[in-house]
Amino acid sequence: MNRPPLDARLEAVLALIRAETHADIGSDHAHLPIRLLREGRVGRGVIVELNPGPLALARRNVARAGLGEVLEVRAGDGFGPIAPGEVESASVTGMGAGTIAGILRRAGERLPPALVLQPNDSPAPLRAWAREHGYHLRAERLVAGYWPYPVLRLERAAGEDPAYRGLPLAAALRYGPHLLRAGSALLRRQVWADVVRLTPLAAPGRTAQTELETARAAFAVLEERR
Ligand SMILES: C[S@@+](CC[C@H](N)C(=O)[O-])C[C@H]1O[C@@H](n2cnc3c(N)ncnc32)[C@H](O)[C@@H]1O
Structure with a gap:
């Protein structure tokens, strides 16, 4: 668990994250946040898991990695266990776009100013959500895998997103x-x-x-x- 391997999809997600504080929502194995901390891309992390099996797995892997002091594992739904302003950025990956959109909709003022999203199907609803909720699309990757996986980095910004011009x-x-x-x-x-x-x-x-x-x-x- 020193440096857990990531598939190409999560490597692309990793490369788009750099923050002092970061939350990984729906982490499962916790490999992404463990690597983020190991590589110094993140100073402090929070994992949120909804389901008991993945929650136990995340807790076990974080303990094995010896990162319990800097990577907290919390049970809950989406951004529910994250306080407003607590993290600078968050990742939500490996789920359907509808599930991710639901998590974003329920988050309200708990949403951080930067988001890295990787849906397993069409990202169109997430791009539309970003345009309606004051986030600009700063970077995108398309990663070969079981199907082409899109990865989006969104940052809160005023006005029309220039990416679409x-x-x-x-x-x-x-x-x-x-x-x-x-x-x-x-x-x-x-x-x-x-x-x-x-x-x-x-x-x-x-x-x-x-x-x-x-x-x-x-x-x-x-x-x-x-
Ligand atoms: C398919 S896994 C993806 C794991 C990892 N993020 C990845 O990309 O490999 C989806 C994980 O999200 C969790 N999950 C689904 N909905 C969630 C929610 N509303 N809040 C927190 N976790 C959630 C599931 O329990 C599961 O562990």
Whole structure:
């Protein structure tokens, strides 16, 4: 437990976190916060776990790592056990976007000024949430794995998020403004796979039609910047 291994997804999350105080919500094995402390990316950490099995696992791994003094494990739902202003940043990873959005909605004034989110499905609802709740999208990664995993770093900021300037909004919300500008081979494959999957399903009035138009708009951006 000295330096627990992280998969590529959590390595990408780790690289987007640097804070004096950080909370990992839904930590399970606690590998991410243990590495954050070991590497000096975080000075003090808090883990929040909802379920008894993962809570016990997190407590055991933190004790084995000898980090009990600087990494506290708390039982609870989302940001419930975190006091307002207690942490500078938080990560919520490895869950569906709907679950993450629910955790953010319930957090209210407990939300810290920086968030690193990694949903296991479409991040569009989280990007939309950020635009409506005063967070700007500062960085994004797309990581190859069982499927392409998006990782988003959000920071509280005033005004319109400049990341979306000059891009078709639906495509940027679905595929990510920074990711569209970067135009990686992985994103191109994901967008093209969506075009191929949605083409036979699309018809006027169907959701697949709107999704196909979004995928085509994203593909046009990628082609333009090639
Ligand atoms: C699939 S695991 C992901 C673990 C780790 N974050 C990762 O990315 O590998 C999801 C964890 O979140 C916890 N969880 C789900 N909803 C939660 C909530 N509302 N508050 C705290 N923990 C939650 C679950 O108990 C589970 O341990």
